[in-house]
Amino acid sequence: MTHHRSLQEILKAVHSGKMTVNDAVHHLKGLPYENLGYAKIDHHRGLRTGFPEVVFCQGKTSEQVTDILKRLSSKNPVVLATRADENVYKDVAKVIPHAAYNKDARMIVIRDPKHALNPQKDAGYILVVSAGTADIPVAEEAALTAESMGSRVERVYDVGVAGIHRLLDQKEMLDNANVVVVVAGMEGALASVVGGLVSKPVVAVPTSIGYGASFQGLAALLSMLNTCAEGVAVVNIDNGFGAGYFAHLINR
Amino acid sequence: MTHHRSLQEILKAVHSGKMTVNDAVHHLKGLPYENLGYAKIDHHRGLRTGFPEVVFCQGKTSEQVTDILKRLSSKNPVVLATRADENVYKDVAKVIPHAAYNKDARMIVIRDPKHALNPQKDAGYILVVSAGTADIPVAEEAALTAESMGSRVERVYDVGVAGIHRLLDQKEMLDNANVVVVVAGMEGALASVVGGLVSKPVVAVPTSIGYGASFQGLAALLSMLNTCAEGVAVVNIDNGFGAGYFAHLINR
Amino acid sequence: MTHHRSLQEILKAVHSGKMTVNDAVHHLKGLPYENLGYAKIDHHRGLRTGFPEVVFCQGKTSEQVTDILKRLSSKNPVVLATRADENVYKDVAKVIPHAAYNKDARMIVIRDPKHALNPQKDAGYILVVSAGTADIPVAEEAALTAESMGSRVERVYDVGVAGIHRLLDQKEMLDNANVVVVVAGMEGALASVVGGLVSKPVVAVPTSIGYGASFQGLAALLSMLNTCAEGVAVVNIDNGFGAGYFAHLINR
Amino acid sequence: MTHHRSLQEILKAVHSGKMTVNDAVHHLKGLPYENLGYAKIDHHRGLRTGFPEVVFCQGKTSEQVTDILKRLSSKNPVVLATRADENVYKDVAKVIPHAAYNKDARMIVIRDPKHALNPQKDAGYILVVSAGTADIPVAEEAALTAESMGSRVERVYDVGVAGIHRLLDQKEMLDNANVVVVVAGMEGALASVVGGLVSKPVVAVPTSIGYGASFQGLAALLSMLNTCAEGVAVVNIDNGFGAGYFAHLINR
Amino acid sequence: MTHHRSLQEILKAVHSGKMTVNDAVHHLKGLPYENLGYAKIDHHRGLRTGFPEVVFCQGKTSEQVTDILKRLSSKNPVVLATRADENVYKDVAKVIPHAAYNKDARMIVIRDPKHALNPQKDAGYILVVSAGTADIPVAEEAALTAESMGSRVERVYDVGVAGIHRLLDQKEMLDNANVVVVVAGMEGALASVVGGLVSKPVVAVPTSIGYGASFQGLAALLSMLNTCAEGVAVVNIDNGFGAGYFAHLINR
Amino acid sequence: MTHHRSLQEILKAVHSGKMTVNDAVHHLKGLPYENLGYAKIDHHRGLRTGFPEVVFCQGKTSEQVTDILKRLSSKNPVVLATRADENVYKDVAKVIPHAAYNKDARMIVIRDPKHALNPQKDAGYILVVSAGTADIPVAEEAALTAESMGSRVERVYDVGVAGIHRLLDQKEMLDNANVVVVVAGMEGALASVVGGLVSKPVVAVPTSIGYGASFQGLAALLSMLNTCAEGVAVVNIDNGFGAGYFAHLINR
C-alpha cells in the first residue's frame, strides 16, 4: 500500500532511482478511490478518518447501493448503510448474504465474520438517552452506529423532562458514561437537563417528532443550540448516525 | 351608571315612556370611552374585563402617556403603565405625585391611596419563576402586574435547568402555588420541567435573553409552544405583563 | 402507596427502625413507573399532576398504543389517547372493549364504568369557541379532553370575525364561562376579539387551517401571540388537547 | 406635449411629411424623463399613471431630495416626498418656500398655490382607521397621501379590536366610506373585523408596532393576508403611502 | 325583512307600542343566520357586504358543502363555492341540478336561472393578467368570481416579463381596464411592471408556481409586497377568489 | 422577417410610401409570438436571446406540452423541455418521433436532424462538478442543457469536500475549463472550495438533497450565496437548467 508512504519517502525513492518519475506522479496524485462513474468510492477514508465511507441510501437506487456496498465490504471489516428501507436491504442481502438489517434504525450492517466485535462488558460506554418512544428510531441509529464502530453502548429510553424522576433515576447510568447522546423532539429540553447533570460531553440530536410549531424539528434544534447547559454540542435533525459516529470518536 | 342596564331594561324604560328614544339611542350606542383624538380611553374596560386599560408606553410620547394616565387614574383605583422608561415616569410624576415607578419592571403604578391593597399572607399565590438573572426584568413585570391587580405573588429566581437541584429545592413552593409563571430565555426548557412537576396551570414567558440562534427569543418561544409537559400555555416574547395579567385571572 | 409519604416520614421510619435502609432507598429512588422498554409508563403522574399520562398516538405502533393503554387503564379511572386514527382504535377496542372513540377529535377515551362522570348542569363551564367549520376537529379535541377530566364544556362553533354579529350574539354564553378556549386558523383574529369581550382567561389554539401565507398555522399562531387583548395565552398549533387540559386546570 | 400623440398620429405625420424621420424617432424613443445622473426624473409618470413620481427620501441625501423636488415641482401642481425627516424638510424649504411638512406622517407636500385643492364636503370619502395610538404616523401617511391627490379623507383612530365597541360605534362612518384603509400593528385583527362589517374595498396596512413575536410587523402582515373576511387587500408593512395612493385610485 | 330597520325605527315602534319589547329584543339581537350546528350560515352577509357567503370547500365534507349550498342557494340568486374538487361538485349536482362547475378554477357556481347575468359589452371591465400557463387556475378563479358577481372580465394570459413585448402589446387592453388583477408565481415581477404601466388599481395575486427558493409562493408574495410601483395591493398566495372579489368591489 | 428591421428603416419606408401606415403599425406593434390562448409561444426569443423558449413542464398538461413543443420545433433547430416526466415524453414522442428523452435529467430534447451538433473535441468546455451521487439528476440537467445549446461539456461527479483528494485530483480538469458548474446539496461547501481553486467563473447550483436543517436546499443556497471565494454566482435550488444555460452564455 504505497499510499502510506510519506512524501519524503517517495521523493527519496525517486532520488535514489528506486521509483520512476511516472510512478511517483502516480503515487502522489493517485489516491485510492474507485470510480464507478456515478460514485467515487473512497477506500482511503478508512485510513484517513478511522472508518470506511458510510452509505447514505436516500436518493440512491437499490442497484447503486448494492454495488457500492459490495465494493466497500470487500475491503473493510465493517460497512454501514443508513436510511435504508427494507426493500433496499432485500436487494443487498441477495448479493451480500451476511448483511444484517435493523428495522428500527433503518440501517444495514455488513460485518466480516472474521472480525467479530466483542466490546468488553466493563469498557467505557456511550449512553444513548431518548425523550420519547417516537424518538427511538433515531436513537437506535445512533446506538447501532457506535456499536458497529466498536463502542459499548447503553440505552435509556422514554425519559422526557415532563416526568423528570424517570431521568433522575438514571443518575448513576449517566454519571458513569464516557459520553451521552441525547435524542429528543418537540422542545428538546432533555439535552439541557442532561447537560446540567453530567460532567461528560453531551451530543444532542433534535428529532422531527412533534407537530405545529415544531416545524419538523426546528424547535428542538434551536432549543439544543441555545442550551443553558455547558458541554453540549448538536448535530442535524434526525441525524442519529452523525451523533453515534461523533460519540464513538470521543469514546474511542 | 346606565351603561350597566340590560337591553331589556332600556327597552322597557322606552316602552313605559321613562326614557326617550333619543336617550335610549344614546345608551345603546354610547359606550363610555373618552376620545382624546389620538386615543380613545376605554373607561368601560374595567367593568367589562375586570381591570382598567393598561397603558403600553412604547411608541407613545411622554405627553400622551401622562394625559391618558391622568384620565384613567381619575376613574380607577389602580392604573398601570408598562414599558415606561424613567423619563416618562418623571413627567408623569409631576402631574400624578403618587405614581410609583419600578425600575426593574419598567412599570408605573398609580394606586389610589384610599384603595390600599393588602393581600392576606395566607392567600393563594402566584409563583413567578425565572431561569436566569437576566430574565428578572420580565419576571418582575409579571409579578408587579399581578400584585397590582390584587394577587399575592411569590418569586423564585435563577433556577435554570442547568442546575436542576436549585429548582427541585423549591418543590414545596411550586406545589402550593395556584398558578406558576415561568420566565426563561435561551432554550426555555424551564417551562417543560416545571410543567412536569406541578399540577397547576403554568404560564410560560419566553424572553429575548440569548444570542445567535436564539433569534431574539424565537428559540425559547418555539420550545415552550412544543413543550412535552401538559398544562402549559404561552404568551409573547418578553410579555411579562401579559403573563401576570393572565395568572391573576386564574388566581382570582 | 408508600410513594405518598413525605421525605420526613420515611426518614423517621428509618430512624425508628420501622423501615430498613434498603426499603428506604427503594422508596426514595423508586418512583412508580412501569418500564416497557420502549416506554416508561408514568403511573405516578396522576398523583403528581392530577391526571394520568395521556397517550399521543402519532409515531407509535398500534401494538405500543394498545399495550400502554391496557396498563394505564388498569390503574386509572379515565385514560385518554390523542391523534388516534380509527384503525388504532379498532385494535385497542379488541382488548379494551369499553374504549370509546370520537372521530371528530380523533381521541380514544377509556373510562372505568364505575367512575361515571356527571358534571352538574349548573357547574362552572369551559366555553369552546371555533372560528370555522374546518376548525371543529381541534375544538372537539379540546372539548372532549376537558370533559373527560371532569369539566362541564359548552360549545359555540363557526363564529369567525368576518360575521362578528354571530359572535356578539353569544355574549351571554361568553360572559358566564369560567374560561374560554378559542380555536381559529387563517388569521386567528377571533382570539383577540373574544379576549376584548370577556373578563376570564382565554386559551387560544391556532389551527393549521388556511393556505398560502398561513404557513400551516404560523399566521394564526403569531397573530394570537401578538394579541392586543389582555388575558390571552396560547398553545401549539392544532393542540386542542393541550388547550382542553389547560382550561380544565383553570376551571377545576 | 407631443408625447401624447398616438403612434398612428406620428406615423401619419411622417407619411404626410409633416414630421421628419428623425423627429419621429425622437418622439417614439424619447420619453420625457430628465436625467440627473444619479436619478432619472420621470416627468411622464403624471400622464401615465395620474400622479407624478413620489420621492422616497430614505437612502437619498438631502441634496438629492431637494434637487429632485425642485425639478418635479416645476412641472407638477402637487409633489410628495415620503419618509422625510425634519432636517431634509428644512433644506427643501430653503429652496421651495411653499413646501409644507407633516411631522406625524414624515411627509413633505409641495402644492402649487394656484392649484388649491378643495374636495367638496359631500364628496365620497376614504376612511382611514387605525388600531392604536402608535399606528397613527402610518395612518397619517396614508391620509395625507390621499388628500394630496385630491380625495376627501376621514379618520377614525384607536379603535383596536380589544375594545370592539369603539369600532362598532363607527358603523355609520364605515358604511358610508367608498374605501377603508385599516392600519394596525401587533396581530392586525382589525382588518378582518372591518372587512366583515363593510361592503367596500378594505386596504390593509400592517405596521411594525409590537414586539417579540411580531417580528417587526410580520405577524400583522401574515394576519392580514390570511384574513377570513372578503374584500381585503394588503400593502407592505408601514406602507401608509402605498395604501393612501391605492385608496385614492379606487375613490377617484 | 325587519332586519333592515334602523335602530331608531325599532325604538320608535317600541315607544309607540307597535312592537313589543320581546319582538324588539328579537330584532335587535337576532341577526339572520341559520345554525346548522357545525356551521352558522350567514344569510345576512348579502345585505351587509353585497354578496352572500362564499363556501371555501377545503376541509369540509361533501355533505357539509352540499348542505350549506342548498340553504344558501335557496335565498340568493348567485352562490359560489371555491377549492371544490370534482367529486364534491358531483355530489352537489345531484341535489342542485343547475350547479355549474369550472374545472380550471375549481369552482362551483349556482345561479338562479331567473337572474341571468348579462354585463353589457361596453361596461367597464376588470383585466385579469397571468404570467404563465401554470398560473391560469388561479387567474380563472379570479375571473370567474368577478364575473359571477356581475363584472365584465377580460383575460390576458402568459405575458410574463421574460418576454416583455407580449405584455407591451396589450397596452391598450391595460389602459382601458378599470382595475387589473395580476396573477404570477416564481418572482412575481409582472405586478411591478403592470403597476408602472397603468393608472388604475392593480390587485396582485402571488401563486405557488415555482420551485426551490420560491418557497411555495413566498418569493412572489414578498416581491409583490415590495413593489416599486405605486397602486398595487396584494392578496394571499393562490387567492384568486379574493382578488376577483376585491376587483369587483372596485369595478362595481 | 420584417421584425428585424430597425425602427428607422420602417419609418423611412413609411416616409417614402413603401410601407403603409397600417403595415407600419403592425410591424412596430406585432412582435412575432403565437397565441395558443393558454400560452403565448415566443418565437422571437431565439432572435432576442439566442435560444428558443424552453418549456418548463411542471404544472402543464401533457397536451399543452406536446402542443407547444410541436410549434416550437417547427421553427427552431433545437428545442428543450425540462422537468418532464416519462409519461409526458411518451405523449410527445407520438407526435414528434425524433424527440429524445434523458431520464436522469428529466429532459426532452428535440433536435432537427439536419442540425447535428458536433462540438469540436478541443473546444473550450464547461465542467459540471457534483458533490454526491444524489446530485446527479440536477447536474445532468445542467450538462444536457449546455450541450443542447452547443457547448462541449465535461463531467466530474461525486467529489464532495468530505474527501477533498477526489476533487484535488481533478485540478487539471478544473484549470482548463472555461466555466465550472458546481452542483451540491447538504452544506454546499463544494462551491467555495472550487471557487478558491480556479480562475474561471463558477456557477453554483444548490440542490434539495439533504434532510432536517437542510430545509429543502436552503442550507446549500445560503452557503453558496455567502461563499468566501470570489468568482461564484448562484442559481435557484435544483435549477440545473438555469446553470447550464448561464454557463453556455459564458462559454459561447
Added chain:
Amino acid sequence: MTHHRSLQEILKAVHSGKMTVNDAVHHLKGLPYENLGYAKIDHHRGLRTGFPEVVFCQGKTSEQVTDILKRLSSKNPVVLATRADENVYKDVAKVIPHAAYNKDARMIVIRDPKHALNPQKDAGYILVVSAGTADIPVAEEAALTAESMGSRVERVYDVGVAGIHRLLDQKEMLDNANVVVVVAGMEGALASVVGGLVSKPVVAVPTSIGYGASFQGLAALLSMLNTCAEGVAVVNIDNGFGAGYFAHLINR
C-alpha cells in the same frame, strides 16, 4: 463536604443515630448553592460537572458580575467570565486584583496564584482553527476557555477554504490534535473540509461574520449542521466558550 456522601451513607447514619432526621433532611435537600436573591451561585457545579459556573456577563450589571465573581473565586481555583466588556473588567479588577482580561476573547480569567496551570508541552492538544481574521475573537474565546480549564491549545488562524493550500499545509497539526475546534462565518465550509481531513472529533462554531444572506450567522450554522463530513458537531453562533468547554471535556 457532606454533600458527597451517598444516599445510603446518609440513611445508615440516620439509622444508627449518628445523624438526626433534621440533619438528614438538610443534607438530602440542601445542595450547596449560595443565594444572592438575583442569582443562585452554584458552588456545587464544580463537583458535579468538573468546572465551576461560568459567568455570562451580557445582561448583568457590573455590580452583579463583580459580586458573583468574588464569591465564586473564593471557592474555586479558576473562574471565568465571558462576554465581559472592558469596563466590567475594570470594576472587577478593583476588587479582585489578580483578575486578568483578554480583550480579543472578551473574557475575565481569575486564577488562584497557588494553582498555576502548566500543561506539559507534549500533552495532547486541542487545535483551534479559524477561517478568517474577523473570526478570531470567537476563536480566542474557545482557546482561552479550554486553556483555563487545563487543556493545551494550539491555534491555526485565517485558513478559509478560498485558499485551501493554507489549510492543507497544516495537515500535520490537524492530524496530531485530539480534537479540532473550527470557527468560521460566512458559508462555514471550513468545518466540512476539516471534518473530511481528520479522524478526530470536530467541534464547529458558526460565527456571525458576514452580511446579507448570512443572516447573522444562520448560513454558517445551517451549513455546519448539514455537513457531508462525519465527526462534526455544532454549537450556537459565536459560542466560542461552549466549543472550548466541549473540546476540553473530550481532550481531558
Added chain:
Amino acid sequence: MTHHRSLQEILKAVHSGKMTVNDAVHHLKGLPYENLGYAKIDHHRGLRTGFPEVVFCQGKTSEQVTDILKRLSSKNPVVLATRADENVYKDVAKVIPHAAYNKDARMIVIRDPKHALNPQKDAGYILVVSAGTADIPVAEEAALTAESMGSRVERVYDVGVAGIHRLLDQKEMLDNANVVVVVAGMEGALASVVGGLVSKPVVAVPTSIGYGASFQGLAALLSMLNTCAEGVAVVNIDNGFGAGYFAHLINR
C-alpha cells in the same frame, strides 16, 4: 518563481539531482503565503485565480487593513479593499500615499503607477444597471471592482421597472454589453426584465434597499433566484464586489 513549476518538472529535477529532496519538499509544500499571525496573506492567489486577494475591511482593525494592504501592494500592481470607511482610508493613505478612495463604493484602490490601466474605448464592456438612486453605492462597488481588474464598464442608473420606458430606452446599451450587472433592491424585478431583453449573461445583485417585508434584501434575493428569465445568476445581498469580480471573469 519556482512555484510555477509543474510537479513533473520538480520530480525530474530531483531525479537528475538538480534539486535536493529538501528543496523539493519545500517547493511542493511551501505555497507562497505570508503569515501575519492574525492573517495569512495569499500572495499566490494572483497566480492561481488571476487577481490578488481582496481585503474585506469589515471586522478588521485599521492597523490590520493597513498592514495587509502594504504587503499586498508590494507584490501586486492593483490591490482592492472593500467596505472601507473613510477613517480606514485615511490611515491607509498615510502609509500608501497613492491609495485612492471611492466614497460611493466605500473602496480603496491601490494601483502601481507603472501599471496604468487604459481599457480601449471600443473594448467589450460590462454594463452596470441600477434600479434606484439608493442602489448606487452597491452598483459603484461592482463597477469599480471590474474597472480595477481591467474591464471597461458602462453605467445606467435609476431605471427601475416602475417606469419601464427608462429601461427600454437603453436597449442598445444593453444589447451591446458582454455581460450585464443588475443592481436592485425592493422587489428586484429589474433582473427579470433585463434578463428577458438581452442574450448575454446577467449577474443580479439584490440590495438591502427597502423596508418592511423586504427583510433587508431577502425579497429581492428570492425574487432574483426565482426569475422567470433565463441567463441570470445571483450573488449575495449588497455584494457589488462579487458581481463586479464575476462579471470581469466573463468579460475577460
